[in-house]
Amino acid sequence: KAGVTQTPRYLIKTRGQQVTLSCSPISGHRSVSWYQQTPGQGLQFLFEYFSETQRNKGNFPGRFSGRQFSNSRSEMNVSTLELGDSALYLCASSLDSDRAQYFGPGTRLTVL
């Protein structure tokens, strides 16, 4: 089975811009979770989608949003980028959120 894929792998944006990141889960996995990882804060949960519905949400501002399509692929969007949004964004897929999550390689976002 192919693993979780994320595109793009690297991204450079400037403050105020917006960005869309994409995640394709492992075939058959319906749960997709997004995380932000920074050296200072570790892995922070953004949100989880299951069957096209947002089921859980972390403590991030409304500038962070996401969606999931009928084929379980997911996108996350960050609007009005800030310098502090520079991070590694990881997507993880699983059969359900209380089962093992398998991570993609991540998208490294740099905001200048």
Place this chain on the structure above:
Amino acid sequence: GQNIDQPTEMTATEGAIVQINCTYQTSGFNGLFWYQQHAGEAPTFLSYNVLDGLEEKGRFSSFLSRSKGYSYLLLKELQMKDSASYLCAVSSGRRALTFGSGTRLQVQP
């Protein structure tokens, strides 16, 4: 709220055994996961405990005590490639995963 504590750093010698502890406070516990993350890479799944006791998988074992809010990851016959961060994560409540800050393990020759 939820709180997960792990030591920040540990050092061990190649061939030895190391135990990485994780304590947690949470409501509605569903299960506990351990992940390994090498520098610059994504986390990879190591183990999952939902019931009390020891789960063994090759050189790695994970233990859970739900009444004590305690888990540990045991790594035997340490190899240099085991140098990585080890993340404890708890599934609770509405099943979202909360990760600890991770324990950076350095294996020395």
